[in-house]
Amino acid sequence: MFGGTVVARGSPSEPRGDRGETGDPSPPTIHSHFGYSGTSDDEIPNRLEPDETVELHVDEDKIDDSKLPALTVEFGAFHFAPAGLHVEPGSIVEFDFHTPEHTATAYHPGQERQRRVPDGVPAFSSTVNEHHGFWLYRFEEEGVYDLFCAPHEWGGMGMRIVVGDDPGDVVRGPGRPPLPMTAALLGTGLDGDIGHPEMEPQNIVDNGPISGHDLDIGLEVTITAPSSP
Numbered sequence: 149m150f151g152g153t154v155v156a157r158g159s160p161s162e163p164r165g166d167r168g169e170t171g172d173p174s175p176p177t178i179h180s181h182f183g184y185s186g187t188s189d190d191e192i193p194n195r196l197e198p199d200e201t202v203e204l205h206v207d208e209d210k211i212d213d214s215k216l217p218a219l220t221v222e223f224g225a226f227h228f229a230p231a232g233l234h235v236e237p238g239s240i241v242e243f244d245f246h247t248p249e250h251t252a253t254a255y256h257p258g259q260e261r262q263r264r265v266p267d268g269v270p271a272f273s274s275t276v277n278e279h280h281g282f283w284l285y286r287f288e289e290e291g292v293y294d295l296f297c298a299p300h301e302w303g304g305m306g307m308r309i310v311v312g313d314d315p316g317d318v319v320r321g322p323g324r325p326p327l328p329m330t331a332a333l334l335g336t337g338l339d340g341d342i343g344h345p346e347m348e349p350q351n352i353v354d355n356g357p358i359s360g361h362d363l364d365i366g367l368e369v370t371i372t373a374p375s376s377p
């Protein structure tokens with residue numbers, strides 16, 4: 149007979165990993181692509197306490213619907229508040245849906261747009277949340293993140309989040325630029341246009357948060373009735 153060593157096949161249990169302070173077997177996490185959504189602030193888990201809040205608004209006073217089906221929208225009617233925000237790397241930002249039917253979406257090649265987030269950051273986006281809903285995202289990488297509201301980009305709804313103290317480039321790749329009303333805020337990315345001077349990343353670091361109301365962007369856009377060719 150061969151001598152040998154008995155190898156225990158039933159080795160000690162694998163560690164089960166961090167079960168979280170509460171013992172929850174699947175603690176809530178913020179997905180790098182889909183974030184974390186809910187329908188009411190009081191659903192935010194303790195371990196995902198936000199560091200900053202951005203509100204998503206509609207200002208009805210800036211929408212003229214007296215000549216329907218034509219609709220005239222002034223800059224600022226649809227907006228993020230603030231429009232320019234500085235946070236530390238790793239911060240959790242809460243997007244608070246004061247009105248419904250918005251998103252917070254990254255300018256990213258995954259959306260067939262210019263890359264306006266740091267390299268390696270996925271094409272993240274919120275869901276289209278209802279009134280009083282929220283969406284959380286963790287901003288890990290240092291740099292500039294330009295975001296838009298998919299339903300209202302045409303009306304100027306964009307914002308810029310500067311993560312850390314060394315912003316780097318705003319536009320990191322070619323692609324379709326912001327629509328004109330939002331480009332008034334964030335720039336087209338063409339010929340070095342990165343937006344309104346107050347939205348310059350270092351100004352956001354030094355003097356943020358920046359309110360869109362203070363930028364005096366006197367633009368409006370009118371949607372008219374469809375016409376046959």
Ligand SMILES: [Cu+2]
Pocket residue numbers: 204226227249250251297298299300305
């Ligand atoms: Cu919106």
